[in-house]
Amino acid sequence: MTLALSDQDRAWLDELAASIYLVNGLARQRAEERQQTLIKPPGSLGELETISVRLAAILGSERPAPDGATVIVAAADHGVSADGVSAFPAAVTAAMTQGLLAPTAAGTGGAAISAIARSVRADVVVLDCGVNAELPDHPQLRKVAVRRGTDNLRVGPAMSGTEAVAMIRAGADAARAAIAGGADFVVPAEIGIGNTTAAAVITARALDRHPADVTGRGTGIDDAVLDHKIAVVAEALARADAEDPVEVLAEFGGFEIAAMVGMMLATADEQRVIVLDGFVEAAAALIAVSIAPAVNDYLVATGRCAERGHGAQLADLGLRPLWDLGLRLGEGTGGALAIPVLRAAAATLREMQTFAEAGVPTE
Amino acid sequence: MTLALSDQDRAWLDELAASIYLVNGLARQRAEERQQTLIKPPGSLGELETISVRLAAILGSERPAPDGATVIVAAADHGVSADGVSAFPAAVTAAMTQGLLAPTAAGTGGAAISAIARSVRADVVVLDCGVNAELPDHPQLRKVAVRRGTDNLRVGPAMSGTEAVAMIRAGADAARAAIAGGADFVVPAEIGIGNTTAAAVITARALDRHPADVTGRGTGIDDAVLDHKIAVVAEALARADAEDPVEVLAEFGGFEIAAMVGMMLATADEQRVIVLDGFVEAAAALIAVSIAPAVNDYLVATGRCAERGHGAQLADLGLRPLWDLGLRLGEGTGGALAIPVLRAAAATLREMQTFAEAGVPTE
Numbered sequence: 001m002t003l004a005l006s007d008q009d010r011a012w013l014d015e016l017a018a019s020i021y022l023v024n025g026l027a028r029q030r031a032e033e034r035q036q037t038l039i040k041p042p043g044s045l046g047e048l049e050t051i052s053v054r055l056a057a058i059l060g061s062e063r064p065a066p067d068g069a070t071v072i073v074a075a076a077d078h079g080v081s082a083d084g085v086s087a088f089p090a091a092v093t094a095a096m097t098q099g100l101l102a103p104t105a106a107g108t109g110g111a112a113i114s115a116i117a118r119s120v121r122a123d124v125v126v127l128d129c130g131v132n133a134e135l136p137d138h139p140q141l142r143k144v145a146v147r148r149g150t151d152n153l154r155v156g157p158a159m160s161g162t163e164a165v166a167m168i169r170a171g172a173d174a175a176r177a178a179i180a181g182g183a184d185f186v187v188p189a190e191i192g193i194g195n196t197t198a199a200a201v202i203t204a205r206a207l208d209r210h211p212a213d214v215t216g217r218g219t220g221i222d223d224a225v226l227d228h229k230i231a232v233v234a235e236a237l238a239r240a241d242a243e244d245p246v247e248v249l250a251e252f253g254g255f256e257i258a259a260m261v262g263m264m265l266a267t268a269d270e271q272r273v274i275v276l277d278g279f280v281e282a283a284a285a286l287i288a289v290s291i292a293p294a295v296n297d298y299l300v301a302t303g304r305c306a307e308r309g310h311g312a313q314l315a316d317l318g319l320r321p322l323w324d325l326g327l328r329l330g331e332g333t334g335g336a337l338a339i340p341v342l343r344a345a346a347a348t349l350r351e352m353q354t355f356a357e358a359g360v361p362t363e
Numbered sequence: 364m365t366l367a368l369s370d371q372d373r374a375w376l377d378e379l380a381a382s383i384y385l386v387n388g389l390a391r392q393r394a395e396e397r398q399q400t401l402i403k404p405p406g407s408l409g410e411l412e413t414i415s416v417r418l419a420a421i422l423g424s425e426r427p428a429p430d431g432a433t434v435i436v437a438a439a440d441h442g443v444s445a446d447g448v449s450a451f452p453a454a455v456t457a458a459m460t461q462g463l464l465a466p467t468a469a470g471t472g473g474a475a476i477s478a479i480a481r482s483v484r485a486d487v488v489v490l491d492c493g494v495n496a497e498l499p500d501h502p503q504l505r506k507v508a509v510r511r512g513t514d515n516l517r518v519g520p521a522m523s524g525t526e527a528v529a530m531i532r533a534g535a536d537a538a539r540a541a542i543a544g545g546a547d548f549v550v551p552a553e554i555g556i557g558n559t560t561a562a563a564v565i566t567a568r569a570l571d572r573h574p575a576d577v578t579g580r581g582t583g584i585d586d587a588v589l590d591h592k593i594a595v596v597a598e599a600l601a602r603a604d605a606e607d608p609v610e611v612l613a614e615f616g617g618f619e620i621a622a623m624v625g626m627m628l629a630t631a632d633e634q635r636v637i638v639l640d641g642f643v644e645a646a647a648a649l650i651a652v653s654i655a656p657a658v659n660d661y662l663v664a665t666g667r668c669a670e671r672g673h674g675a676q677l678a679d680l681g682l683r684p685l686w687d688l689g690l691r692l693g694e695g696t697g698g699a700l701a702i703p704v705l706r707a708a709a710a711t712l713r714e715m716q717t718f719a720e721a722g723v724p725t726e
Contacts, residue, residue: 039475045692047690087404110714110721114714115707115713119703119710323687325685347481351470351478351481353462358461
C-alpha cells in the first residue's frame, strides 16, 4: 500500500484546489456597512452580525438568502477500534448508520440527527464510506466504500493514497449533488467508532501538538482507556513522519474523514457555506485548508465541543464557535441545530430596514 | 395615585395566581427515563436533553410536540427617560414600534424581530401599552394603553396599582389569545426607551442588591451616563419601600413590564412555555414568580445578556441560559432565535428511537 498519489489523482486534486475562489471581499465590505445602518444600536445583534457578514462574503451578496441545508453523514469503520480506544464496540457504527435510515412513525430515521434535521428543515444524506457491514439499499444512502474499514493506523497506514483521493472525490460528489439540489448550507458529519483517535492523530500532526493535548474521551471513555488512547495516538505519530495533507489523511485518517475533506473542498468551490461542528469534522477541516487555504473563509463554526483539542483546532482555523451546548454525539447534530440561527442571521441583514428607510431619529 | 389594589383587582390576581398548576412531575420523570434509553451515549446531547425534559414537564408529555410560537412585543414610554438615562431619545420607542409594523418587501416589519420571526416561523404581536405617540391602526397591533407613558419613577410612583393590574390583564389576554391561536411558545418582549432603568430598580428591590450591581448600559450609554443612571436607580429605591410584587411593579415598573408579567402568568396558567430572554424580561419574571411561584418552572432561559444584573436575576430564578450570542437589542430577538433550538430539543425526545427499538448493541 502506497501513500504516493498517482499523477492523475494529484492533478485532479491540484485542479480542484486551484479552482476555489476567495470569498467575496466586496460583498463583505458592503454587508459590514449595511449592518451599521440597520434599525438597531450598532453591534446590538452580537454574533448574528458577525455571522451575517461572513455569510454575505461566502454567498457574494450583502443581502444573503441562504435556505436549503443538507447534512451529509459519512460513516466508516476504523481498524484502530480493535485496540479498544472507544467506549462502544465497532458494530455500533453499522447500527448507528442504520438508525439514520430506519422507518419510524415520524419519518425516516430514529437517530438524533434524523429528528433534528426534520425539525430544522434540513435533508440528510448518508454515505457508506466503509462500514463493516452490508447495509440495506435505501434512497438516502450512497454506497461509495472501497472497503469495509481502514487498517489499524497504529501499526501502518490506514489507507492508500488512492483510497484517500477516492473518498475525497466521493465526498465532493455528494456535496455537489446536495448543492445542485438546493443546499446553501452543507454540514459535513460522521459516524465511526474509533474516529476520534484518527482525528486526534491528524490534529496532533497538523498543529504539532502533544497527543495528550488533542486526545479526548470521545463517546465517554474512562481515565484508563484515555491513557491507552493517548499512547495509541503517540505510537501512530512516531511511526510515520508524513506532512503532506493527503499523506497525513491516508496515514492516520478514516474513510469518512477523507469524505468530509472532499465535501469541504467542493462546498467552497461551489461558494456555499460549510457548517463546521465537532472535533472529527475540524480535523477534516485542517486537512482541507492545508490542501486549499481559500477553504478557510467558507467555514462557519457552530458548537464548541467538549473533546480535548477542539479549541486548538478552531484557534488554528481562526474560528470562534457560536455556542457551547455540550453536544458530543456527532452525526451532524450540532451543525444541523445551528442552521436556523444562520438563516436568521442572514435574514436580519437581508430584511431589516435602515434607519433612513424607517425614518427613525438617531439622536 | 394609589398603589393599593382594589378588592376586585386583588381578587382577580389572587385567583389567577392560585389557578396556576405546578409543572407535570410525572411527565418530567418519564422524560428523564426516556432520555437515558435513546440511541446515543447518555448525556451526549448536552443542553438539549435538559431542555427537552423541561419542555416535557411543562407540556405534560414525555413526547412533547411544541411548535407554534408568538412573540408579544409590549411597547411603552417611561417618564424616567426625561432624566437622560438612555443613549436614545424617548421618540425612538414609537419609531421602533412602527418599525415592527411597517410594510417592507419581505413582509410586514423591518425591525430585527420581524426578520428573525419570519425566519423562525413565529408570529409577532405588538401591544401598545403606552407609547407616547398615536400609532396607526394595524392588524398586528393591539392598543391597550391607559396613558402615554409612566410618570418618572425617580420622583414618585410610575403608575397606580389599578393601572398595573390593567396592564397585567392586557398582557395575560394577549398571551391567551396567542395560545388559542396555536402558540406553544410565548416570548414576552419589550420596546421602551428608559426601561432598563425601571428593570434595574425592580431587580435591586427584588434581589436586595446594590444599584451598581444591577444597573447596566442598556442600548449603549457611556461611563458618565451610567453613573447618573445608577444614581437615579438609588434615588428611586430610597424613595419608596414597597415589597409586595404588584406594588413594586407600580412604583418602579413600566407599562410594558406589567404586560409581560401578565403574559407570564397566563402562559403558565395555560401550561405553555415562557421563553425568557433579556434583562427587562427577567425583571418581569421576578415579579411574576413573586406573585405565583409555580410560574418559575414554566420559564426556559435562552440568552445570557450583557446587561449587568442579568446573571443575578437568572441565579435567583435558578435558570441557566442556553447561550451567549451577545445580543442586547430586545424586541424578543433572543427568544425568537431560540425557538428552533427548543423545537429541536423536543423533537429528539419525541422522535428518536431507543436502543431497544433500533436493535443497537450497547456493549
